[in-house]
Amino acid sequence: MTIYEQHLGKNSANHQPLTPLTFLERAAKVFPDHVAIVHGKTRTTYKTFWERALRLASALATRGIGKGDTVTVMLSNTPPMLEAHYGVPMVKAVLHSLNTRLDAAAIAFQLDHAETKVLIVDREHSKVVAEALALSSVKPLVVDYDDPEYSDDAPYPKGDRIGAEDYEALLAAGDPDFAWSMPDDEWDAISLNYTSGTTGNPKGVVYSHRGAALMCYANTIHAAMDKHCVYLWTLPMFHANGWCFPWTLAVQIGTHVCLRWVRAKPMYDAIADQGVTHLCGAPIVMATLINAEKKDKRDFPQTVTFNTAAAPPPEAVLSGMADAGFAVVHLYGLTETYGPATVNEWKGEWDALEKGARTTKKARQGVRYAALEGLTVMDPQTMQETPADGETLGEVMFRGNIVMKGYLKNPKATDEAFADGWFHSGDLGVMHPDGYIQLKDRSKDIIISGGENISSIEVEDALYKHPAVASCGVVGRADDKWGETPVAYVELKPGRTATEDEIIEHCRTLIARYKCPRTVIFGEVPKTSTGKIQKFRLREMARSL
Structure with a gap:
């Protein structure tokens, strides 16, 4: 025992479990009359x-x-x-x-x-x-x-x-x-969120009080949230507990502006009338703002920070957002990491780059959040880090206090996710020489549409229940509004017929409408010699649509 361990133990005076609950208690005592929530006419x-x-x-x-x-x-x-x-x-x-x-x-x-x-x-x-x-x-x-x-x-x-x-x-x-x-222990569970998987039922992601509290501090830093910031709820709070922002705002005694439905006019009205300083959302929210009709738009004096964690926005969208008074911050994370765990930390000197080089920098997912202890790209078989050359593909992995406790009642999936002491994201990417990561593909074939995860296998299971479908494959197709939308490649059984509308309507009877394919292409589905559908070929085909 060292001299620093003698009689210097934990007690109720010097050790309390971390929890975001104390943030609201403090805010209520220090600023009891400050408006915490705006909902319509209610304050x-x-x-x-x-x-x-x-x-x-x-x-x-x-x-x-x-x-x-x-x-x-x-x-x-x-x-x-x-x-x-x-x-x-x-x-x-x-x-x-x-x-x-x-x-x-x-x-x-x-x-x-x-x-x-x-x-x-x-x-x-x-x-x-x-x-x-x-x-x-x-x-x-x-x-x-x-x-x-x-x-x-x-x-x-x-x-x-x-x-x-x-x-x-x-x-x-x-x-x-x-x-x-x-909480009895800061490791106790605070919330449960289900994430879409590539097989059957989703997995229940469990968060701890400790992770949620640390995420709040990180959000405050990386979203640059000043005292009495005003946050517009365009991101659904059911998404990874709204990336922990329901708890985060109390740190700086901010104001929540509620919004039941993401529409252009209410968003502009809230930004102009309530002095909104921050919001989060998928590319569709940006598209809704910059493509709004002139009558729905409002002028506002403040610059609004827009945090987006889906596919990197095109340069035209970023320019449009800047012209409209928004500063876009590109984040990346998963439900398993309490929401965003990396940020594309923008450097001032990059503003002087020519358009193409600047766009390349903006496409990257960035570096780790302050509350995340480890972020790397590895070969998942050898668990060796890939060269930081911006070219060698590996799996993006996380380690730290803002990684989930695990999957509820699913020890096998939990053990697989945490193999070798890292959380395996299932996302494929590269590490650049300056330490910034960039995603290249999604190994689990998840389609991200409007910020929602869609399992291609779930959609395929629905398609296979149609009596005329012999084989099928579903991949994401780039979409300016939604980020990605599902496109289905369908091979019909000999002598059977079906129309695109019929196939889509069939899917709507089995799965949520947003998961259904927007486009159905009929023809022979490319397969390997063993009969496995070649998803990479389908993705190539979808890019040419």
């Missing part, structure tokens, strides 16, 4: 935000919810989603956010796998959730949320009440002075 101060989170925690505790229980939410970007990010873990429970674009079967799988005890549902999504509950084996307490700011032009019509309780009534009965609980 919520930090004091009220904190009290509502406590009321939710109290109500959950009264209903027997505690450590390790799963509370599932099917909510749009609204105040209850923010409240759930605090109220649920305040009783040591785990928050599970459902993707609002999922179909009933996918929802039912997640409810069962997560062993959901409480389910909070926005009435906009009550129809699909009711269908899912009919398929599910769990019987959670269902709570309806009836949004007072809901408008009839929302993506889905408001459905019937399906719950035993109403959200506002639930909170009204809760205690605003509830004695909430710190």
Whole structure:
């Protein structure tokens, strides 16, 4: 034992578990009257935000919810989603956010796998959730949320009440002075997010209090979030807990501006009227902004930081965003890394480069977040780093405190993901001489469309259920609006016929609409001598469409 270990142990005075919950507590005490949430005409101060989170925690505790229980939410970007990010873990429970674009079967799988005890549902999504509950084996307490700011032009019509309780009534009965609980250990689970895989059912990614807290500090740094920043919710909060921004904003006592639906006019109105300083989103959000009709656009004096973590935007889009008053920051990460874990740290001298060279620099995924301890490109077989030559392909790997705990109830997948002490992303890339990484391909054939992950195998499984389909392959096709869209190559059985519309409609009966192919090409599907479909050939064909 060294002299620095003698009588210098951990105790309650010098060691507390890291958790993002304390950020909101501090904000409410220091700036109680500062506006924390803007939702339509509703304004919520930090004091009220904190009290509502406590009321939710109290109500959950009264209903027997505690450590390790799963509370599932099917909510749009609204105040209850923010409240759930605090109220649920305040009783040591785990928050599970459902993707609002999922179909009933996918929802039912997640409810069962997560062993959901409480389910909070926005009435906009009550129809699909009711269908899912009919398929599910769990019987959670269902709570309806009836949004007072809901408008009839929302993506889905408001459905019937399906719950035993109403959200506002639930909170009204809760205690605003509830004695909430710190996690027993910062390694305890705080949230559960499901990620699309290449086979069958998705995997449940588990986050810890520690990782979430550290991610908040990293977001504050890399998104350059000053005190009282104003954040517009264009990124769905169900996406990796909104990249941890529901917790991050409290660090700088920022304001959340809620948005149920990403449309040009409400975005411009929020930016101009609320003084928005930051937002995140996929390329489709940028396209929506710069391609908006003139009548929907608004002038604003501030420069708005736009964080995007999908495919690198084309130079024309970046120029258009700059002209419109946005500074684009290119990030990269996965659900397994709490959202973005790398940032394309832009260097001033690169501004002087000619257009082609500048675009090449901007296409890179960059360097590690401050909260990530390791980022590299390796040969996954030898676990040796590839040469930093910008050419040698390898697998992008992560190591650090903002890597997930693992996959829920899936030790095999967890062990495979963490083989040899690194998280294997499944993404193929190169390392440049200056230490910046760049993605080149996705080894798992995931298609990223509008920021959503689409498993090509899931789409292919749907196609194979059509009686006329003999073989098929699905790949991503570049799309200016969505980033990528699925294109299906279909070989029909002898003597059978089918139309493109028929194939697409068939898929819509089996999987979510956004996963369905936008284009169907009929003909012989290229295969190897063993009958394996050659995806690389299909990708080449898709590039020429």
